[in-house]
Amino acid sequence: MVERLAVVVFNGVSLGIMSFAFGVFDMATAQGELPGLDVRVVGGEPDAALRGGGLSCPVPYDLAAVRGADLVIVPNWRSPFERPPEDLLEALRAAHARGARVAGLCSGAFVLAAAGLLDDRPATTHWGLAPLLAEQFPKVKVDASALYVDDGDVLTSGGGAAGMDLALHLIRTLCGADVAIRLAKGMVLPPHRPGGQAQYIESPIPEVPEEDPVAETMTWALSKLDTTMPVAELAQRAHMSRRNYDRRFREITGTTPATWLTHQRVIRAQRLLESTTLPVDQVARYCGFSSAAALRPHFRRLVGVAPASYRDSFGMAGSLS
Structure with a gap:
């Protein structure tokens, strides 16, 4: 059972992105489905703050919360071309080594990859970032189409609402399908989109002259x-x-x-x-x-x-x- 959830954020992350990260878990605790769950928002770097709508909210917890968590979620990373802080990567490795499940949503998969947690594992990210993930981390078995990938102790998801799909999947595995379905209905979400479902299917209609x-x-x-x-x-x-x-x-x-x-x-x-x-x-x-x-x-x-x-x-x- 997950008792301690750490959500890792970086300076300037938007409140909207955070809703994908742990909004489903927050709803579950509010409805009494996950009693006793301790959710902690952790700064992945010094002086991290959440921002949005003119608000700026300091992040209350440091990396000690990551090392002691049962589940760690990294909802995003600001740039695939920037290496995440080494202190955070070490904390993620330590949490994983002691048995925590670690999830990277959207660009957060780049943080897990930088920590070496995706080496020789299947993983996904936002479809638009997938080629870059595969290029930068050739050991990762990138599936560009999947909504999310559950590889047991390490999980990844595509962008946006796919993070909520992964959260519902986690709650289904923790609490059962009935709880997940109740939460999904309360949030007006599909109760179960399988991880292997395509993020999108593109219609390949090219732009060529009509007279062709x-x-x-x-x-x-x-x-x-x-x-x-x-x-x-x-x-x-x-x-x-x-x-x-x-x-x-x-x-x-x-x-x-x-x-x-x-x-x-x-x-x-x-x-x-x-x-x-x-x-x-x-x-x-x-x-x-x-x-x-x-x-x-x-x-x-x-x-x-x-x-x-x-x-x-x-x-x-x-x-x-």
């Missing part, structure tokens, strides 16, 4: 996603050979026509799962798949969860429950 024949076929294809659409038909519409069409398509998008089409079909399935109550089998057919079974592997590969699980988190019924 390949670009024209892409626009046309988006209006026909509910139909069978052989790539040869797209090449014919562009008045190009299949070989030249494939080569030009890859120049524009970096991928093949078939891969791009599948990606677009999955994006449409996402939108229908979010905004309608259509059966998954019907959603699949509206997106050019023969059945829900045909949609499922593509959806899971790109989004990270099955269509039904995605609807549970983001669908109309889930948002109203």
Whole structure:
């Protein structure tokens, strides 16, 4: 059981970022779900203060609270190009060595990596920072798409609300699913977004002149996603050979026509799962798949969860429950 939670902050960190760091735990203690939890906001460097809305709040605890904590959360770090303070890195290593779980949210993953706690481990961060994390710390097994990664005693999450997903996940493991669901409903959050779910799925529609024949076929294809659409038909519409069409398509998008089409079909399935109550089998057919079974592997590969699980988190019924 976690009795002592230390949240490490740096000078000038915003109050908004702090809400992702321990807002879920704060709500849990306020509702009596984590009685006796001692939450301490710790300065990761001398004279650290929280700021926002004209307020400036000195941080009350020093690194001794990190060394004695059961769970340590580092919600952010001001610059991936700046090395965190050595005293903090030593305190994180000491806490981890004595059995504490350590979590880095968003850019906070860079602090854990600098401490060596992510070496040879899977980890994530904000998708926009993931290439930099992989470049600076090649021993880290970076998963740029995951919402969060639980590797037992070391955890990481993507940006923003993914930190709240990780906090709910931690509370689920500590107190059970019922407590996590009650908290999520009270905060109007999805009760469970699995860590492997994609942070986002990008629609790879390039910026090319409209008169480009390949670009024209892409626009046309988006209006026909509910139909069978052989790539040869797209090449014919562009008045190009299949070989030249494939080569030009890859120049524009970096991928093949078939891969791009599948990606677009999955994006449409996402939108229908979010905004309608259509059966998954019907959603699949509206997106050019023969059945829900045909949609499922593509959806899971790109989004990270099955269509039904995605609807549970983001669908109309889930948002109203």
